[in-house]
Amino acid sequence: MSFTEPSRRTLLFLLGLLFFFTIAMGAAIYSSYRLSLRASQDLLATRAVDIAIGVEFLLHREGIDNVVLFEEILRSGRWDDLAFLALYDADGEILLHSNPNLIEEEYRDPTISKVFEERRPVSHFLRLQTGEMVFVFDLPVHLQGGTKGPYYVLRVALHTYPARWIVRQARLQGMLMGASVLITWLLGIMGYRSWLRGERLAEEMRQARHLAALGQLAAVLAHEIRNPLGSIKGFAQLMRERLGRAIFGTRPLTPEALVEMQADLATIVSEASRLEQLTRDLLTYARPSPLKPQEVDLTSLVRETVRSFTCSEVWEEKTPQLEESLEEIRTITDPEKVKQILFNLLTNALEAISPGGRIIVALRRASGHIIISVGDSGPGIDSQRAGEIFEPFFTTKAKGSGLGLAIVKRLAGVLGGQITVYRKEECTFFELSLPEMEAKEDGEGKLSHPGGGR
Missing domain, CATH: 3.30.565.10 (Histidine kinase-like ATPase, C-terminal domain)
Known part of the structure; x- marks a missing residue:
């Protein structure tokens, strides 16, 4: 079906608006998710720094000879989101650990080597053998005592479930926003189909009105044209008969007959004028002449x-x-x-x-x-x-x-x-x-x- 120019402009505007809404919502979902990830990492990093500072203070006070220090900290429940604690020397040996079975074992980790080399903290995610993903904060610490020098690396590992809650909320929000976009598109498609049906019905109604107008025009023209043509035809036939009888001598034209014929001719001219006026009116209505102000x-x-x-x-x-x-x-x-x-x-x-x-x-x-x-x-x-x-x-x-x-x-x-x-x-x-x-x-x-x- 063909669309009128206003309908086409309206359709393009609504489609553009829908695409803009979709892009805006997509950008909002992506931005919200990225912000939630950053917020969760910032939350974990802040929490890890707080714990690392507290543990470092205990190490300065207790020393590194207390092999059950980290185990006691973990069991105390002071930091319920703490996954484990570990202290490494420059050779990768585990000096202290919240799991006593891992003490004095060697643990080769490039991240720990990087902290020793650069003397700055590093944070990252680490997947444990249990399959859990934890947030790790490696902090270089300076401690007195010990046989391996004053520099060590304190590793604080945190459970990520508090931060995952933020990410889950962001994902849920993103799903809701995505669902709203989908529902908007579905409603838009339904509205578009409804609009198409409306346009189709309007077009059918326009065609019906057009056909009705044509039928009315045909009826009016048939009526308006038939009457003058009938009069013209009748008087022309009557004049032909009179002229025929006059030509063949059966009935000569009398002055009275000539007067009647003149009246008949006047009627013919009048009816022809009616037809001419009807034609003029139709042309004036259908196609008015250009404006000449x-x-x-x-x-x-x-x-x-x-x-x-x-x-x-x-x-x-x-x-x-x-x-x-x-x-x-x-x-x-x-x-x-x-x-x-x-x-x-x-x-x-x-x-x-x-x-x-x-x-x-x-x-x-x-x-x-x-x-x-x-x-x-x-x-x-x-x-x-x-x-x-x-x-x-x-x-x-x-x-x-x-x-x-x-x-x-x-x-x-x-x-x-x-x-x-x-x-x-x-x-x-x-x-x-x-x-x-x-x-x-x-x-x-x-x-x-x-x-x-x-």
Whole structure:
């Protein structure tokens, strides 16, 4: 299915937003996990340093000859997260250990050699033979006594379960955030599928309305075209028969017959004019001519349009009471389109009134807009059908294509205005609101709203 440009922009925006949310959440999960790892290591390192300082103090006080010192420290439970303690000399021999069975054994460890060489503490993780991963802090210490010199390495090994709790919390948080991303994507996919269904249904409804409009157009055209064509065909056949009888001498043309034929020809011309007007209305509604704005004396334009309309035969038949209230207004607009709107509104008003009724034409300024209103004293519009009068092909009259007011609304939109209808003092008013335009010195137009405008 094809998407409209606003729908495509909305879809791309939502997809971009979803991808940005996913990337942001992924970065947040990664950053949170890295921070938790660093925090857990910092926690272990701080704890190991505290224990190492305490043990070093005990070694200075007790000396390294107390072989059960580390075992007693471990058993005392003073540091419940302590895995083991060990003291190494430069040859890698274990001088003290919390496990007495390992004392005097040699333990070759590159990390211990590095501490002896660089004389600085080193921390790392070490996996024991039991499979447990412990945090190890190796601290160079200077001790008096002993046979291997004053420098030794104190190893403090800690259980990692307190720090692992931080990491587990970070992993849990990451899983929850990942789940929220997954749920967001699932909801997004479901929403997208729902949106696609909505777009499909909207497209089907648009096509249905289009087909209905085409059907209505076909019905109106069939009705509006069939009647004039039927009249044209009937009168043309009648004239052919009369001319045939005159040519073959069976019935000569009398003056009365010529008068009848002239009336028939007038009817043919009238019906052809109806077809021409219908075609013109259809073209005006379907494809309005390009806007041609120019500086216009709107007061004179309205007055001349009304005067030319009062010269029509229908006007003379109904002889309505015309009331005019025209302010002096100059503006920039398309005069031909304004004339077309005014002509259609006057035609609608004249068809609505009974003989001798009132037609009111007014021109004024209001809130930065120009208002042209046409009112009539006709029976008014059914409130239940007021919203349909500007629809194409809608009409309650026996004759007419139902395009007059639809053209008014279409041209009002082209001019940047709007058309409204209301009932006041037993008269129905159609009000055309146009934005007021002022002329520049170079003759171009500038939209202005001196009164605040709508």
